[in-house]
Amino acid sequence: MKAASEAIRPAPACEKRLDPVGALLPLWIALAMAAGLGLGRIATGVGGALEAGIPAGLFLMIYPAMAKLHLEDVRKAFTAYRASLLVIGFNYLVNPFLLWLLGRVFLHDQPDLWIGLILLGVAPCIAMVLVWTDLARGNNALAITLMAWNSLIQMATTPLFIYLIIGARVPLDVVEIARSVVLYLALPLLAGVVTRRLLVARRGEAWYEGRFVPRLNTLQLLALLGTLVVMFALKGGVILDHPELIWRMIPPLALFFFTLFTVTFFTAGWLGLGYRDAVAVAFNSTGRNFELSIAIALTAFASRPMVGVSTVIGPLIEVPVMLGLVALAKRWGAGAAAVGEEAR
Numbered sequence: 001m002k003a004a005s006e007a008i009r010p011a012p013a014c015e016k017r018l019d020p021v022g023a024l025l026p027l028w029i030a031l032a033m034a035a036g037l038g039l040g041r042i043a044t045g046v047g048g049a050l051e052a053g054i055p056a057g058l059f060l061m062i063y064p065a066m067a068k069l070h071l072e073d074v075r076k077a078f079t080a081y082r083a084s085l086l087v088i089g090f091n092y093l094v095n096p097f098l099l100w101l102l103g104r105v106f107l108h109d110q111p112d113l114w115i116g117l118i119l120l121g122v123a124p125c126i127a128m129v130l131v132w133t134d135l136a137r138g139n140n141a142l143a144i145t146l147m148a149w150n151s152l153i154q155m156a157t158t159p160l161f162i163y164l165i166i167g168a169r170v171p172l173d174v175v176e177i178a179r180s181v182v183l184y185l186a187l188p189l190l191a192g193v194v195t196r197r198l199l200v201a202r203r204g205e206a207w208y209e210g211r212f213v214p215r216l217n218t219l220q221l222l223a224l225l226g227t228l229v230v231m232f233a234l235k236g237g238v239i240l241d242h243p244e245l246i247w248r249m250i251p252p253l254a255l256f257f258f259t260l261f262t263v264t265f266f267t268a269g270w271l272g273l274g275y276r277d278a279v280a281v282a283f284n285s286t287g288r289n290f291e292l293s294i295a296i297a298l299t300a301f302a303s304r305p306m307v308g309v310s311t312v313i314g315p316l317i318e319v320p321v322m323l324g325l326v327a328l329a330k331r332w333g334a335g336a337a338a339v340g341e342e343a344r
Contacts, residue, residue, distance in 0.1 A: 025221065029323060032225045036232025041240060043233075050230045055183060057227030058127055062184055064216035065134035065143075066192025073141035080142055082271050083281050087146050090264055090285040091124045092153060096161045098260070102252035110248060112301075115166055116310025117252055119297055122161040124150040125287030127184035128322070131224065132287065136326045138279030144189065146284040151181045154289065158296075168300060180291065228319065235312045242309060249313045257321045261286045265329065275333040282329065287322065290315040 099121030103114035126147050133143040162168055200208050239246055264285040268278035293311045301307040 025323070028221075028225050029228065029320060032228040033232050033320070036229040036234075037240065039229065040233035040235075040237050051234055053230045054227060054234070057223050057230065058184055059188060060223035061131045061220050061227065062127065062188040063191055064220040065130050065140045066188045067195045067216055068134070068213060069140055069144075069189075069192060069196070071193060073139075074144055077139070077141040077145040080145065080277065083142055083268065083273060083277055084146060084149055086264065086268060086271065086281055087124075087284045088149060088153065090260065091150060092157050092161075095124070095260065095285070096121045096165060099252070099256055100165050102256055106252040107248060110306075112304050112306035113245065113248060113310045115301065115304070116293075116297060116307045116314070117249070118165055119162070119293040119307070119311055120253070120288045120290060120314045121256075122165075123154045123158045123289035123292045124284065125289045126151045126154075126180055127291075128319075129283045129287040130184075131220065132283045132322050132326055133280050134220065135323075136279045136283070136329045137276065138283065138329075139276040140280075142277055143280040143284060144185065146280060147185060148181075150284065151185070154292075158292070162296070162300075231319070232316065235316060238309055238312050239316065245306075245309060245313060246317075249310060250317055253314065253317045254321055257286055257318065257325065261325050261329075265332070279329050279333075283322075283325075286325070288314065288318060290318065 096118065099117050103117040107114040107117060129147060130140060130143050134140055196208065199212060203212075261282045265278050265282040268281045269275075273281065290311065293314065294308065297308040297311040
């Protein structure tokens, strides 16, 4: 195995200069969340009217990452057994029980919030992780492979974990999971492959990588900002109506995301995976399927509305934390590279 300082090295793209949107991304993120909160409060009902914008925004965030792919990289990623086993191990042997433990520590006096926290832990994300991986210049091909594994495994494990940990029997909407896989994995991949083949054939590889890919990066960030506005307009009222719940949910969720990302990122490096693979592994082990969690809370726990509220709060905390982890991953990768250079 390689030393972590040698194994975790950033991709050259990490050093590229950001466009005006990306350079001030933290500021734009804060403004987007504030705009969404204000819009949802001032124009009552506007969030519901814009709800269809969330799937569209997610698609536009994922499509640029797909358009940067080489299909041969995706085929190679299916043989990355160490990465796949690492993600599967953390997602299905660690995460649900880690959130149960954090809930016991922070939310033992709020059983409904505790249940909501557990629901956020039972299913890994199969959409946004590709966005975080791409923003951190990780291995998109590997991320797609890991997303495919997660989409299949969670169909069997999600009801099992809910029964084992919470003691409730819940039906799982397999059709909804399949719809998410098609919308956020299959269709963006198809669109990205077609885009790459057509434009490379017409304008050449150099133009595509040098001129078109930067435009894709800008599109991705603009879609992220637009989606945040809609999300906070639609769900941000929960924060304004129950601000105390935010402060109860932030510590366990933030600690979960940071701890899990750190452990999986450096474990991947210890196993000899490079920076780009380590990023894909870490985000696929950390991101949560909040759409599924909210759906289960609103159906299986309809008589306990605070369970649903806690799952709604989850993604509003997860998005800014994940963006912080993107910046942290780049810094760790750059630091490891600097140590490796000095050692040589």
